[in-house]
Amino acid sequence: MTKRAIIAGSGSLPGLLLAGGPAKVVTFSEEAPDLPGAAGHIPARFEKLGKLFYDLSVAGVREVTFAGAMSRPSLDPAQLDAATAALMPRLMAAMGQGDDALLRDVMALFQERGFRILGAHDLRPDLVAEPGCLAGEALPEADVARARAVLDALGPLDVGQAAAAAKGQVIGIETLQGTDAMLRFIIDSAPGSGGVMVKRPKPGQDLRVDMPAIGPETIHLAAEAGLAGIEIAAGAVLMLDRDAVLDACAETGLSLWAAP
Amino acid sequence: MTKRAIIAGSGSLPGLLLAGGPAKVVTFSEEAPDLPGAAGHIPARFEKLGKLFYDLSVAGVREVTFAGAMSRPSLDPAQLDAATAALMPRLMAAMGQGDDALLRDVMALFQERGFRILGAHDLRPDLVAEPGCLAGEALPEADVARARAVLDALGPLDVGQAAAAAKGQVIGIETLQGTDAMLRFIIDSAPGSGGVMVKRPKPGQDLRVDMPAIGPETIHLAAEAGLAGIEIAAGAVLMLDRDAVLDACAETGLSLWAAP
Numbered sequence: 375m376t377k378r379a380i381i382a383g384s385g386s387l388p389g390l391l392l393a394g395g396p397a398k399v400v401t402f403s404e405e406a407p408d409l410p411g412a413a414g415h416i417p418a419r420f421e422k423l424g425k426l427f428y429d430l431s432v433a434g435v436r437e438v439t440f441a442g443a444m445s446r447p448s449l450d451p452a453q454l455d456a457a458t459a460a461l462m463p464r465l466m467a468a469m470g471q472g473d474d475a476l477l478r479d480v481m482a483l484f485q486e487r488g489f490r491i492l493g494a495h496d497l498r499p500d501l502v503a504e505p506g507c508l509a510g511e512a513l514p515e516a517d518v519a520r521a522r523a524v525l526d527a528l529g530p531l532d533v534g535q536a537a538a539a540a541k542g543q544v545i546g547i548e549t550l551q552g553t554d555a556m557l558r559f560i561i562d563s564a565p566g567s568g569g570v571m572v573k574r575p576k577p578g579q580d581l582r583v584d585m586p587a588i589g590p591e592t593i594h595l596a597a598e599a600g601l602a603g604i605e606i607a608a609g610a611v612l613m614l615d616r617d618a619v620l621d622a623c624a625e626t627g628l629s630l631w632a633a634p
Numbered sequence: 635m636t637k638r639a640i641i642a643g644s645g646s647l648p649g650l651l652l653a654g655g656p657a658k659v660v661t662f663s664e665e666a667p668d669l670p671g672a673a674g675h676i677p678a679r680f681e682k683l684g685k686l687f688y689d690l691s692v693a694g695v696r697e698v699t700f701a702g703a704m705s706r707p708s709l710d711p712a713q714l715d716a717a718t719a720a721l722m723p724r725l726m727a728a729m730g731q732g733d734d735a736l737l738r739d740v741m742a743l744f745q746e747r748g749f750r751i752l753g754a755h756d757l758r759p760d761l762v763a764e765p766g767c768l769a770g771e772a773l774p775e776a777d778v779a780r781a782r783a784v785l786d787a788l789g790p791l792d793v794g795q796a797a798a799a800a801k802g803q804v805i806g807i808e809t810l811q812g813t814d815a816m817l818r819f820i821i822d823s824a825p826g827s828g829g830v831m832v833k834r835p836k837p838g839q840d841l842r843v844d845m846p847a848i849g850p851e852t853i854h855l856a857a858e859a860g861l862a863g864i865e866i867a868a869g870a871v872l873m874l875d876r877d878a879v880l881d882a883c884a885e886t887g888l889s890l891w892a893a894p
Contacts, residue, residue: 472802503677523791524788524793527788527790527791528784528787528788530787531780531783531784531787531804533784533804533807534804542732542842543809543810544791544793544794544809544810545809545810545811546809547793547807548809549803549804549805549806550803550804550805551805551819551823551824554861555819555822555823558822558823559811559815559819559822559823561823562811562815562818562819563811563815563818563819564811600775603847
């Protein structure tokens with residue numbers, strides 16, 4: 375019996391995690407996902423969390439992993455099952471405090487029902503980096519220090535996961551729009567300036583459900599922006615996937631390091 | 635005898651300051667500037683600061699105002715006069731510490747020779763705002779607070795003068811590329827999200843030579859980005875010029891406030 379389930383959002387992560395061992399796949403749609411390795415599909419609705427918990431238990435699932443981007447659901451009140459209806463005041467309160475609070479509360483619901491939450495890196499430890507050089511050459515130290523200082527300063531504000539500096543000057547700070555948007559900003563406004571991007575979790579970010587990620591597109595955008603390299607936090611930034619990221623580094627000449 | 639001189643860089647500020655009273659105009663070029671109100675032109679070279687101090691003294695100038703953007707000079711060592719040659723070690727050291735340090739040192743040179751440095755707002759107090767509403771309606775308080783918090787956090791790092799937030803989320807943080815580049819980023823990546831931009835000096839910024847500024851282009855870009863309004867620091871952000879800025883607010887419907 376498969377005791378793991380992956381609660382699958384969009385993107386490549388659910389598929390990559392299935393390579394880490396057998397798991398059932400939960401999606402918030404009737405349609406079975408295009409995930410060949412799945413040990414069965416459990417369709418779910420946000421309005422029927424009671425049914426989802428029941429289906430998971432019947433299937434013998436004890437461990438769940440949230441994987442991939444999920445958009446905030448629109449709920450049809452007529453569809454609510456009894457368990458979900460009873461949870462609505464609590465879920466609505468969490469929703470009012472933002473996406474992070476909602477996610478934390480949904481995780482708590484699973485834990486209260488005895489499920490263990492595993493992070494993506496628990497299923498695929500190879501998707502995060504060990505400390506040290508992953509590709510290329512040493513990064514300009516002053517720029518790394520400057521970008522880190524920006525993230526340190528903004529940490530308590532829960533703003534962004536990435537910052538970039540070149541020649542000692544800050545040329546990009548991630549905001550709501552994300553890392554790729556920041557890199558496109560640098561491509562448009564400060565091309566070819568060299569420098570470094572640092573990406574790492576925000577303080578207090580729950581890595582089991584919300585780990586920063588980079589992919590080959592990140593590497594290509596950083597190279598197009600003229601950066602010399604990227605520093606990620608060892609063990610705390612997903613490479614989606616590792617081979618594709620390292621291939622992109624080899625192709626572009628971008629350096630990639632993982633800081634302890 | 636006119637005892638004031640404006641050390642004129644590019645942009646509209648030198649012309650606006652001449653409306654505040656008669657002044658000689660110093661430019662780092664042989665060509666007389668197209669500034670009808672000028673009470674005489676003093677051409678200067680960065681390599682001949684000794685000659686500039688002499689010319690200013692002969693002209694009776696006691697007060698100088700730095701106005702408009704000046705690019706970092708490229709110096710021809712063969713052209714150095716004796717006074718400037720003696721100052722080179724000091725100027726080179728300041729240059730190595732960045733533009734702000736260089737500017738502070740150039741100001742100190744003028745002060746050591748007995749010149750008084752006046753800010754643009756000393757010549758034209760109407761170019762900065764009194765506290766309160768300049769145009770439009772009340773700004774969304776949560777977004778103002780969020781943008782201010784970002785600037786507070788980054789203050790010690792000397793990064794940018796502006797930040798923008800919408801619906802409680804940070805959508806733009808000014809970096810080396812400046813305020814307009816940040817607004818273009820929002821136009822590209824988060825259009826129509828509403829919200830507010832806050833612009834104010836960085837802690838320790840010398841307002842006599844380096845005051846933040848907004849112009850009608852800033853207002854139009856902010857409106858194009860879908861922002862509801864802008865908050866500037868009263869007495870500490872130049873409006874270039876005030877009428878054009880307020881006209882742009884009226885035209886776009888953007889709100890503009892000055893925080894005490």
